[in-house]
Amino acid sequence: MRTTSAWLTAGVLLVSGCSDVHLPDVEQAARDFAAGDADARCALLTDAAFQAVQHEEPAGCPVALEDLPLGTGEVESAQVWDSEAQVRLADDTLFLTRTPGGWEVAAAGCRPCGDGRYDCLVEGS
Amino acid sequence: MSGVRRFLSENSLSLGFGLLFVVTLAGQAVAGAAQLSEERQDEGLGPVSLGHYLTSSSFAVDVMENWQSEYLQFSLYVFATVWLVQRGSPASKELEAVGTESDEEQRVGAHARADSPRWAGAGGWRTAVFSRSLGLVFGALFLLTWAATSVAGWAAYNVDQLRSHADPVSWVGYLGRPDFWDRTFQNWQSEMLAVGSMAVFAVYLRQRGSPESKPVGAAHPDTGATG
Known part of the structure; x- marks a missing residue:
């Protein structure tokens, strides 16, 4: 049984791009986002999320994020699957994706809306 | 040479x-x-x-889902052709030879020859295992690659879940999702079609020189002959 579990774990790590390797970077990006001001948060968004925010608020991303109730809490848990990640803050849920520039926030201000899905205040189209 | x-x-x-x-x-x-x-x-x-x-999970699941179905095809083919026959097909044995056949026909136990593999004449569990080793190995490879498909498919599914801003699911949860069974059945059905097609087409069609075909001049009802 222990051997089976070890093989299963090894298999999952291999096919999920050795997720544990990326966990510290994911958690750091989430902490930076939660602790950052609006400018810092905008800089951590993926291009798609940034463009979506800019589209909604012609005054610019920082102005838009100032008005949104995004989380500022501690990281409670994180999961990484290949180049995608989910981080639960004490008061928010973030979705991150790996880009050539590092881990960036693809969605923030996410609240469960049933069946495991989330409605997010910030997300790319 | x-x-x-x-x-x-x-x-x-x-x-x-x-x-x-x-x-x-x-x-x-x-x-x-x-x-x-x-x-x-x-x-x-x-x-x-x-x-x-x-x-990536994407590459792993694409590879594994094909491997598992190929090993399923061959394990089923090896086991099923012990009992199932097709008149006129070179993929089938003679109609009257259905079953595991006699020790004499299979050259096992006391009927093993000097050049027979050692476990064919050893008797007991060794002969029993060796007598089924082809099907057992294909069957084991099928189960291993199917399990690998479930793990890789689970990882790929969770990547898609996160991309669409949804919670990842557990491995057991993934086994109950349509994605796993869609990947499984879409590969299995194609293997069954290929085996069935081969069994029937080879009754009426020929490929000169191929052991998968009867000799070109063999009669359509001839069963079990290879050319």
């Missing part, structure tokens, strides 16, 4: 298909990485390297 040339000639079937396997797997890897890069660029993300793609 030199030793190397003789080796290549006498093993050309396994070597040829081994080479084709490597070339086609490399082709899949390059094409798959290019496709994933296109998808990511459409989403405003960067391309993926070949190395990244080779360790």
Whole structure:
């Protein structure tokens, strides 16, 4: 049984791009986002999320994020699957994706809306 | 004929298909990485390297779901052709030979010959295992690759879940999702079609020189003959 579990774990790590390797970077990006001001948060968004925010608020991303109730809490848990990640803050849920520039926030201000899905205040189209 | 040339000639079937396997797997890897890069660029993300793609769940599940169905095909083919026959098909044995046949016909136990594999004449569990070793190995490879498909498919499914801003699911949860069974059945059905087609087509069609075909001049009802 222990051997089976070890093989299963090894298999999952291999096919999920050795997720544990990326966990510290994911958690750091989430902490930076939660602790950052609006400018810092905008800089951590993926291009798609940034463009979506800019589209909604012609005054610019920082102005838009100032008005949104995004989380500022501690990281409670994180999961990484290949180049995608989910981080639960004490008061928010973030979705991150790996880009050539590092881990960036693809969605923030996410609240469960049933069946495991989330409605997010910030997300790319 | 030199030793190397003789080796290549006498093993050309396994070597040829081994080479084709490597070339086609490399082709899949390059094409798959290019496709994933296109998808990511459409989403405003960067391309993926070949190395990244080779360790991704996407590549793993695409490879494993095909391997498992091929091993299922061969394990079923090996086991089923003990009991199921097809009049006129070279893939079938003679109609009256249904079943595991006698020890004499199978050259086991006291009927083993000097050049028979040692476990064929050993008796007991060794002969019992060796007598089923082809089907058992294919069956074990099927189960292993199907399990690998479930793990790789689970990882790939969770990547999609996160991309669409949804919670990842557990492995057991994934086994109950349509995605796993869609991947499974879409591969299985094609293998059943291929085996069934071969069994029937080879009754009426010929391929001169192929052991998968009857001799060109063999009668359609002739069963079990290979040319």
